[in-house]
Amino acid sequence: MAKNATKPRTKNYGKIIKAAQEEFASKGLNGARMQAIADRAGLPKANVHYYFKDKVTLYTAALNSVMETWNVFFGSSAEAQEPKKTLDQFIRNKVRLAFEDPLASKLFATEIIQGAPHLSEHLEKVMRPWVKEKAQIIQSWIDSGKMPQTDPVLLIFMIWATTQHYADFQAQVLRIMGREDYDEEMVRQVSDFTSEIILAGCGLIQPNLNSRKIS
Amino acid sequence: MAKNATKPRTKNYGKIIKAAQEEFASKGLNGARMQAIADRAGLPKANVHYYFKDKVTLYTAALNSVMETWNVFFGSSAEAQEPKKTLDQFIRNKVRLAFEDPLASKLFATEIIQGAPHLSEHLEKVMRPWVKEKAQIIQSWIDSGKMPQTDPVLLIFMIWATTQHYADFQAQVLRIMGREDYDEEMVRQVSDFTSEIILAGCGLIQPNLNSRKIS
DNA sequence: CATAAACCTGTCCAAATGGTCAAGAAATGA
DNA sequence: TCATTTCTTGACCATTTGGACAGGTTTATG
Numbered sequence: 001m002a003k004n005a006t007k008p009r010t011k012n013y014g015k016i017i018k019a020a021q022e023e024f025a026s027k028g029l030n031g032a033r034m035q036a037i038a039d040r041a042g043l044p045k046a047n048v049h050y051y052f053k054d055k056v057t058l059y060t061a062a063l064n065s066v067m068e069t070w071n072v073f074f075g076s077s078a079e080a081q082e083p084k085k086t087l088d089q090f091i092r093n094k095v096r097l098a099f100e101d102p103l104a105s106k107l108f109a110t111e112i113i114q115g116a117p118h119l120s121e122h123l124e125k126v127m128r129p130w131v132k133e134k135a136q137i138i139q140s141w142i143d144s145g146k147m148p149q150t151d152p153v154l155l156i157f158m159i160w161a162t163t164q165h166y167a168d169f170q171a172q173v174l175r176i177m178g179r180e181d182y183d184e185e186m187v188r189q190v191s192d193f194t195s196e197i198i199l200a201g202c203g204l205i206q207p208n209l210n211s212r213k214i215s
Numbered sequence: 216m217a218k219n220a221t222k223p224r225t226k227n228y229g230k231i232i233k234a235a236q237e238e239f240a241s242k243g244l245n246g247a248r249m250q251a252i253a254d255r256a257g258l259p260k261a262n263v264h265y266y267f268k269d270k271v272t273l274y275t276a277a278l279n280s281v282m283e284t285w286n287v288f289f290g291s292s293a294e295a296q297e298p299k300k301t302l303d304q305f306i307r308n309k310v311r312l313a314f315e316d317p318l319a320s321k322l323f324a325t326e327i328i329q330g331a332p333h334l335s336e337h338l339e340k341v342m343r344p345w346v347k348e349k350a351q352i353i354q355s356w357i358d359s360g361k362m363p364q365t366d367p368v369l370l371i372f373m374i375w376a377t378t379q380h381y382a383d384f385q386a387q388v389l390r391i392m393g394r395e396d397y398d399e400e401m402v403r404q405v406s407d408f409t410s411e412i413i414l415a416g417c418g419l420i421q422p423n424l425n426s427r428k429i430s
Numbered sequence: 431c432a433t434a435a436a437c438c439t440g441t442c443c444a445a446a447t448g449g450t451c452a453a454g455a456a457a458t459g460a
Numbered sequence: 461t462c463a464t465t466t467c468t469t470g471a472c473c474a475t476t477t478g479g480a481c482a483g484g485t486t487t488a489t490g
Contacts, residue, residue, distance in 0.1 A: 012437090025328070026328065026329045026330060027243060027245050027246065027329070028242060028243045028245075028246045028325075029246070030242050030243075030245070030246030030247075030248075031242065031243045031244070031245030031246035032245075033476090033477075033478090034477075034478060034479080035476095035477080035478090043438090043439095044438075044439050044440080045439090045478090045479090046438075046439050046440075046441090046479090046480090046481090047437085047438060047439065049478085049479065049480085050436095050437070050438070050439090051437095053479090054478075054479070055478070055479090106328050109324070109328055109383065109384075110243075110325070110328060112383070112384050112386050112387045113240070113241065113321050113324055113325060113383050113384075113386075114241045114242070115241060115386045116386040116387060116390070120390065123386075123387060123390040123391065124390060127387070127390075127391060128390065128391050128393070131391050148422055150408075150412075151404070151408055153391070153392065154404070154405065154408045154409075155412075157377075157380060157381075157388065158377050158380075158408075158409070158412065160380070160384075161376045161377045161379075161380030161384075162372075162373050162376045162377060164376075165372060165373075165375070165376030166372075168324065168327070168328050169324075169327050169328075169375075169376075171327050171328075171330045171331040171338075172327045172331060172338060172342070173372065175331070175335065175338040175339060175342075175343065176338065176342060176343050176346050176368070177368065178343070189366070189369070190369065193365075193366055193369045193373075194369075194373070196416070197365075197370075197373065197412075197413065197416030197417065198412065198416060199416075200415060200416045200417075200418065200422070201411070201412030201413060201414075201415045201416035201422060202412065202415075202422060203415065203421075203422030206418075207363055207415070207416060207417060207418030227467090248446090248447075248448090249447075249448060249449080250446090250447075250448090258468090258469095259468075259469050259470080260448090260449090260469090261449090261450085261451090261468075261469055261470075261471095262467080262468060262469070264448085264449065264450080265466095265467070265468075265469095268449090269448075269449070270448070270449090
């Protein structure tokens with residue numbers, strides 16, 4: 001048998017990464033405790049060190065596992081698409097990701113706030129080209145008259161900021177709205193609101209077609 | 216002499232708070248080191264403990280000093296104003312704050328990401344009422360036909376998210392834009408862009424009156 | 431079944447860390 | 461001037477933390 005999914009390696013590796021994401025997301029690299037990660041994973045600390053030789057290695061692994069599911073969206077064939085549909089899809093995907101996997105966003109945010117010391121290469125080699133590419137697509141829409149003049153890069157930042165806010169600032173959002181948890185209804189409302197304001201802001205739709213009050 | 220501004224107390228107190236903000240902003244409560252704070256302040260560690268009995272006390276003090284300059288804007292007489300001017304001013308003020316004092320925003324963000332354990336009372340007693348009050352003002356604009364239907368609370372979240380993004384994600388923004396630092400020109404561009412998209416998104420202005428490319 | 435490889439974990443340790451304390455230096459005030 | 465309060469700091473300590481390691485168990489393999 002070539003590979004077995006229930007091999008200890010595979011099983012524990014995943015458990016540890018998940019535990020590490022939780023711990024690092026809320027405490028950062030320095031604040032996180034190896035013992036706390038081991039506890040979350042339900043393993044003795046020494047076992048964690050068997051798979052990851054030290055804290056930084058584990059941190060990097062947790063970070064990388066998050067970066068994989070980061071910008072899957074905004075499909076590469078977007079150039080052929082029309083801006084309205086593409087941006088709307090992108091926004092809705094990012095909102096859903098923020099609500100469904102806030103941990104990933106929090107871990108990323110913590111790293112960036114601290115100055116991105118372990119992600120500088122990823123920013124340079126992956127994210128910067130990604131933004132450049134998508135900005136060019138947006139620019140091509142503008143040039144071909146499919147959408148009014150706007151700064152593509154700032155537009156991408158705005159979409160990132162607005163959507164990730166619901167993941168990173170979850171505690172604040174819930175407190176202020178007097179809620180206990182997020183639910184599917186709220187995903188819909190935030191998606192509708194965000195998509196509508198931004199698309200209308202870009203002049204791609206008329207404002208206020210189907211807004212709804214939420215509280 | 217009743218009080219002397221150059222008294223050691225006054226002078227060192229400030230130095231320590233500032234150093235603490237820097238350290239806590241990037242490391243969080245657990246990750247921050249008292250020694251590092253002392254070094255930043257240029258004082259021996261024992262001296263820091265003379266003014267603040269322990270780490271949590273200092274953290275709380277640093278956090279409070281940040282919260283004071285938080286939502287000064289959106290002046291209380293806003294009801295009398297028109298929505299366009301009021302929101303525009305609010306957005307511009309928040310953008311300027313993000314660019315000029317990113318540390319404050321980062322400290323706040325770190326605390327919220329970690330679940331706001333030391334700010335839950337402030338969220339409940341100060342920020343929730345603040346949002347409620349401002350949301351009511353926005354709602355009154357909507358009711359009186361001064362602006363189209365929108366969700367006021369989500370609108371406030373969007374403004375917070377978009378503006379604070381430039382403080383919290385400074386490292387990412389700079390990397391992706393290939394810049395070394397922020398400058399006054401960028402404050403203007405981000406202010407213009409953000410204000411324009413959001414106001415147009417709300418139907419308060421026509422999209423794209425004076426956009427500019429930035430890169 | 432035997433050998434080897436992969437995996438597990440209790441125990442230990444050096445370094446780092448938050449915090450104390452006592453002895454002294456500066457400022458203050460009568 | 462002298463006493464009292466405020467401030468400063470080197471030295472120290474108890475605890476926590478990341479991590480090493482040796483001896484063990486389980487699993488794969490021929």
